[in-house]
Amino acid sequence: xxxxxxxxxxxxxxxxxxxLTAGPAWAGLQWPATAAPSTGPGxxxxxxxxxxxxxxxxxxxxxxxxxxxxxxxVVGNRGPDRTASPFTVVVTLPAGVTPEGPYFPENCAxxxxxxxxxxxxxxxxxxxxxxxxLIPVRLARTVPAPGTLLGGWVSVRxxxxxxTSNDKQPFAIPVVxxxxx
Numbered sequence: 504x505x506x507x508x509x510x511x512x513x514x515x516x517x518x519x520x521x522x523l524t525a526g527p528a529w530a531g532l533q534w535p536a537t538a539a540p541s542t543g544p545g546x547x548x549x550x551x552x553x554x555x556x557x558x559x560x561x562x563x564x565x566x567x568x569x570x571x572x573x574x575x576x577v578v579g580n581r582g583p584d585r586t587a588s589p590f591t592v593v594v595t596l597p598a599g600v601t602p603e604g605p606y607f608p609e610n611c612a613x614x615x616x617x618x619x620x621x622x623x624x625x626x627x628x629x630x631x632x633x634x635x636x637l638i639p640v641r642l643a644r645t646v647p648a649p650g651t652l653l654g655g656w657v658s659v660r661x662x663x664x665x666x667t668s669n670d671k672q673p674f675a676i677p678v679v680x681x682x683x684x
Contacts, residue, residue, distance in 0.1 A: 550587055551587055551588070551662070551663040552584035552585060552586055552587035552588070552663045553582075553583055553584045553663075553665060554580050554581075554582060554583075554584045554585065554586045554587070554628075554630070554661070554663055554664060554665065555580065555581035555582065555664060555665055555666045555669070556578055556579070556580055556581075556586070556590055556628075556659045556661050556664040556669075556670060557578065557579050557580075557581055557659075557666075557669040557670070558576070558577070558578055558657045558658065558659050558669065558670060558671055558672040559577040559578070559579055559633065559672070560657075560672035560673065560674060561575045561577055561674065562674050562675050562676070562677070563575070563640070563674065563676050564677075565676070565677035565678065565679045566642050566676060566677075566678065566679070567642070567648060567678070567679050567680060567681050568642055568643065568644050568645065568646045568647075568648050568678065569641070569642060569643070569644040570641070570642055571603060571639055571640065571641050571642070572639075572640060572642070572676060573637055573638065573639050573640070574594050574596075574637075574638040574639075574640055574655070574657070574674065575635055575636075575637060576592050576594050576622070576635065576636040576637075576638060576657040577633050577634075577635050577657075578590070578592055578624075578628075578633060578634050578635075578636075578657075578659045579631075579632070579633040580628045580629065580630055580631065580632055580633070581630070581631070581666075581669075582630025582631055583630050584630060585626075585627055585628065585629045585630060586626050586627060586628040586661060586663060587626055587663050588626050588661055588662040588663045589623055589624060589625050589626050589661070589662075590623070590624050590628070590659055590660060590661030590662075590664065591621055591622070591623050591624075591659070591660050591661070592621065592622045592623075592624065592634075592636045592657065592658070592659050593619055593620070593621045593656075593657070593658045593659075593660070594619065594620045594621075594622075594636065594638050594655070594656070594657055595618065595619050595654075595655060595656040595657075595658070596617075596618055596619065596620070596640060596654075596655055597652040597653060597654035597655045597675075597676060598652070598654060599642060599643040599645065599646045599652060600640045600641070600642055600643070600646075600652060600655070600676065601617050601640065601641050601643075602617055602620045602638055602639070602640055603639050603640060603641045604639065605639070606620065606622065606636070606637065606638055606639070607635075607636065607637040608622055608624070608636065610622060610623055611636055611638065620636075620638050622636040622638075624636075640676075642676070642678065646678055647678065648678045648679060648680045649677075649678060649679055649680055650677075650678045651675050651676065651677055651678060652675060652676040652678060653673070653675050654673075655673060655674040655675065655676065656671055656672070656673055656674070657671070657672050657674060658670055658671040659671075
């Protein structure tokens with residue numbers, strides 16, 4: 504599920520994408536409040552860019568009941584412009600999974616009783632580059648194994664994202680009987 508990333512890109516913000524794929528349309532998510540742009544003396548309004556944010560679907564590594572894994576929330580900018588506005592990534596966790604920091608970037612924070620985690624990225628993501636949020640999670644000890652936890656989603660929202668049809672991708676967490684080392 505998803506795209507091929509240039510070697511070494513998965514853990515850094517702004518690494519080159521070798522391919523971007525379209526995802527399903529989304530609607531109805533409630534986003535956490537983000538800071539409004541400054542409107543005081545000397546403030547300048549950002550000019551909207553012609554950018555297209557896209558969630559790249561990646562499944563987390565397998566984990567055992569009670570174990571941990573990391574959700575890699577990868578967002579690419581299909582361009583053609585650099586983003587002119589900040590954007591927010593929201594990770595919705597499947598039932599039986601809770602977030603467990605520390606998160607990357609550090610501004611990521613759980614909300615909705617830990618069912619979701621949001622992260623804000625600054626303006627300036629170049630065209631054909633990606634940004635990645637890392638969300639460590641713990642599976643409940645009661646999760647059946649072997650199996651697959653469904654219902655996870657990664658979503659992105661940006662004020663100058665011109666195409667919202669590719670702003671959400673599902674992910675699944677494979678559950679194994681014993682911790683993989």
